[in-house]
Amino acid sequence: MAALQVTKLVSVLARCLPSDLKNAAKFKVKLMEFDPYLNMHFAKHVTVYAHDPSNMCKPGDVVMIDRLPKKLTKNITHQINKIVYTFGDITDPITGKKVVVGKYRDEIEARNELFGKNSSGFDYSRAPDRGWQTGKRDFSDQETYKRYHMFDHDEPYAV
Amino acid sequence: MMYNRIFNIVKPIRVDQQFPLKCSNILNIIGMQSRTYIKDGVNIEWVPPPKVSCLDPSKSGDRGTLPKVDLSRPQIKFTRKKTPAEFLERQDISPEIKKVTSLEYAPVKYQIQAIKQDVLKSVQRHAFDCASLESTIACLTVKIRNQQRHTSVSKRDIISRVWCKENIERRNSLLKHLRACDYKRFEWLLEKLDLVYRPHPTIIEAVTRKGSIIKLTTIYCERMRNERLENYRKELEKEKVKFAAEKAELTKWIEEEEKQLGLRK
Numbered sequence: 001m002a003a004l005q006v007t008k009l010v011s012v013l014a015r016c017l018p019s020d021l022k023n024a025a026k027f028k029v030k031l032m033e034f035d036p037y038l039n040m041h042f043a044k045h046v047t048v049y050a051h052d053p054s055n056m057c058k059p060g061d062v063v064m065i066d067r068l069p070k071k072l073t074k075n076i077t078h079q080i081n082k083i084v085y086t087f088g089d090i091t092d093p094i095t096g097k098k099v100v101v102g103k104y105r106d107e108i109e110a111r112n113e114l115f116g117k118n119s120s121g122f123d124y125s126r127a128p129d130r131g132w133q134t135g136k137r138d139f140s141d142q143e144t145y146k147r148y149h150m151f152d153h154d155e156p157y158a159v
Numbered sequence: 160m161m162y163n164r165i166f167n168i169v170k171p172i173r174v175d176q177q178f179p180l181k182c183s184n185i186l187n188i189i190g191m192q193s194r195t196y197i198k199d200g201v202n203i204e205w206v207p208p209p210k211v212s213c214l215d216p217s218k219s220g221d222r223g224t225l226p227k228v229d230l231s232r233p234q235i236k237f238t239r240k241k242t243p244a245e246f247l248e249r250q251d252i253s254p255e256i257k258k259v260t261s262l263e264y265a266p267v268k269y270q271i272q273a274i275k276q277d278v279l280k281s282v283q284r285h286a287f288d289c290a291s292l293e294s295t296i297a298c299l300t301v302k303i304r305n306q307q308r309h310t311s312v313s314k315r316d317i318i319s320r321v322w323c324k325e326n327i328e329r330r331n332s333l334l335k336h337l338r339a340c341d342y343k344r345f346e347w348l349l350e351k352l353d354l355v356y357r358p359h360p361t362i363i364e365a366v367t368r369k370g371s372i373i374k375l376t377t378i379y380c381e382r383m384r385n386e387r388l389e390n391y392r393k394e395l396e397k398e399k400v401k402f403a404a405e406k407a408e409l410t411k412w413i414e415e416e417e418k419q420l421g422l423r424k
Contacts, residue, residue, distance in 0.1 A: 088339055115286060130343065133349055139357045143361065144360045146363065147366075148370070148374060150209075
């Protein structure tokens with residue numbers, strides 16, 4: 001029922017998940033399903049694939065996706081419109097400043113400088129973009145699984 | 160009932176060297192399915208993974224180890240108001256007392272305290288910061304690595320094992336939180352503390368023989384399919400040269416024919 005609803009909508013807001021298909025990003029769409037017996041709405045999640053050949057979306061991003069007029073493949077039904085919020089690097093849409101949870105980054109920096117900033121600590125200006133540790137120390141770009149066999153090769157995504 | 164079924168379906172049994180008579184073969188002839196997950200001739204062997212403790216550094220995500228401390232350093236409690244260098248330069252204290260108050264004669268927990276302070280200094284936001292996410296994770300990391308070292312030696316200390324597991328899980332949850340809040344800082348911290356982050360799998364299923372063999376068989380089938388496709392592609396590539404020569408010959412003949420018939424000038 002909920003899956004049908006997604007196919008009818010022209011564009012939806014969805015959260016990106018680690019994808020298992022090539023040239024496609026996996027998304028989780030939240031829908032509120034009405035229960036006529038309890039007279040209440042309940043959350044229901046539907047997974048959808050969108051065409052993304054340049055790997056624009058990364059797991060965790062909140063993205064606006066549009067329905068394709070015709071299915072590309074059996075699974076790919078949507079395309080990416082725009083990335084609304086990047087995961088862990090959110091910009092406040094009103095002021096245009098970067099935000100960390102409930103505080104602006106500028107505020108945090110000013111507070112650090114007031115107490116005497118640590119030179120060996122983290123610095124936003126020197127920090128590279130997200131993804132420089134992917135495959136080295138950060139293995140959150142793909143789905144992890146429980147180790148089931150002793151392979152000859154390394155299994156970085158096995159837990 | 161069973162006999163009727165056997166006599167109705169039975170086919171002439173073919174016994175030769177290629178297909179030796181086996182229990183599974185007879186069952187196949189009869190039309191019954193045997194409880195074998197793999198067909199004969201396919202070499203799939205399942206090696207069950209060994210059980211690894213959750214306290215093991217490979218599972219907890221600790222690539223690095225505890226750094227070594229300079230044992231000639233004074234204990235932390237003597238250097239709260241002054242730096243270690245200032246304490247060692249003091250004239251009113253004899254060298255014997257300096258030696259006794261050094262980390263060499265102190266319990267291990269004081270050495271860990273010194274390591275913790277060093278790590279904290281490299282990570283904290285400012286001199287008074289000890290409660291930010293990165294500082295908490297750094298302190299926990301030192302604590303966990305010390306507990307891992309301790310539990311590997313004294314395996315009967317169950318309380319330490321429990322504390323170690325609790326700390327590892329707490330650090331994982333803090334890392335997950337930091338990842339969602341500030342991804343750049345999270346990646347920097349992984350590099351700084353030499354940690355590995357693997358999210359929890361969404362589907363947790365028990366490792367069984369049947370399930371593992373099904374997965375291995377799908378991998379095998381995929382590899383076989385890719386191999387065959389690759390071989391077919393190579394075959395077609397070889398035929399391309401032959402086809403091109405044939406095509407050139409044919410076009411030449413067409414041209415000559417057209418010239419003879421006066422269709423081409």
